[in-house]
Amino acid sequence: MSKRTKYLLLACLVPVFILLGMTVKPLYTIYNGEEILLQTIPVDPSDPFRGDYVSLRFEVEEVPLNLVDQEILDKRDTMYNAQVYVSLGKEGSVYSPTKVSLHKPSKGIFLKGNLQYFDKSWNPVSQKEAVEVAFINYSIDKYFVEDNTGLEWEQASTRGDIVAKVKVFNGYAYLTDIMMED
Template identity: 55%
Template sequence: MNKRAKQLVLACFVPVLILLGMCVKPLYTLITGEDMILQTKPLDPSDVFRGDYVTLRYEAEEVPIKLVEPSIVTRLQARGGEFEVFVLMQKKEGVHTPVKVTLSKPEKGKYLNGTISYIDKNNQGQETAFISYDLDNYYLEDNTGTKWEKASAKGEILAKLKVNNGYAILTDITTK
């Protein structure tokens, strides 16, 4: 094989290798990840271009300030911006809820990687940390979107996740 042919093979092989590498973490999480269930909050989406889907918000995205480490609050007040946090979760009545938000990776227990955006007052006037887990949309079978939108608007959807080292994949949704 001459030099030109080797370069062509290498040029074709590198993109394929990159694409395969992007699949490793999600597949590994699906195979080895632990199950977790999150409670959703009401939200009514509408977008004719995406087909049937439901947009999800989670109760675990609004964490009471008392569960957030003081160093995180200080960092947000001093510098602002978004940064990665670890949210330690505990199962209560069949649903996982936050028990602590920290900058350091927990050594034991189930946790999610999240991005803290800001601290503000929620609808009830309580100081709350707003955290995103990038688990927003779930695509559905055709002609089932209306049913799920109604359930979402009532806050009756539970989201099933697979979690491995804080990395989460939304695998399914169910109603209470």
């Protein structure tokens, strides 16, 4: 095999290995992660060009400030897009945040996310008035559904009647399924 052929073969294989490498973390999480349920909160999707999908927001994305470490609150003006760890505790059948920290927890189930900003939130399902929260992004906000079922899921989403099944491994979350609450 000539040197030129080896370089051509290498040039063709590099993108293949990169694409295969991108699937390792999600697949490992699906097979070895712990399955948890997360409660959604109402949201109205507004993109008709993507097919049938449900845009999801989770209660764990809006964490009350009393659960945020003081270290984060002291630097709140410089914390945009900072990586944080959100420890979770089980409340009934779903998991809710118990603490937000800059440091990875040594035990228990946690999510790794990016702190977006601090603001007031008003969730009509669980709160009677606006409370100040930390908004955290976990990149698990869209789920594509079977054709011609999008309207039903959208209506359930606007009511906050969807529970998401998520696999979690070492803070990485992968959305595997959604279910309507009865």
